[in-house]
Amino acid sequence: MSIEQIIELLLQHGSLGLFAAYLIFESHRLRKQQAETVEQFTAALEKLRGDSSSTETSLRLRYDGVIAQLQKEKEQAKDGLLDKVRALALRLAELEKKTEMILIQLESINGTISELKLREIARSTKGA
Secondary structure (H helix, E strand, O other): OOHHHHHHHHHOOOHHHHHHHHHHHHHHHHHHHHHHHHHHHHHHHHHHHHHHHHHHHHHHHHHHHHHHHHHHHHHHHHHHHHHHHHHHHHHHHHHHHHHHHHHHHHHHHHHHHHHHHHHHHHHHHHHO
């Protein structure tokens, strides 16, 4: 059945036929409008999903960059601290050597003083 036949059939029923034609036309228009609205909504939703995904990717990259930078700074600080500890260990070893040398010299001086005291005692006992 063609559209003309349907319109003629509806026109034969008078005002009720016209009202039925109006209802059919309005129903068709509303379905078309609803389909367009759903299509627009779907497009907007897909755009939001894409924007959200893009933003999430951007944040992840930024987050990964910050973490990498912090790890690099941590390693640099660790290496710097390790170098300082090694330098202090070397300095401490040098100080220990110097302290040993000073102790040896003090023992030598102490031995010389003891020897001088013994000579002085020996002179004073000879002269008396």
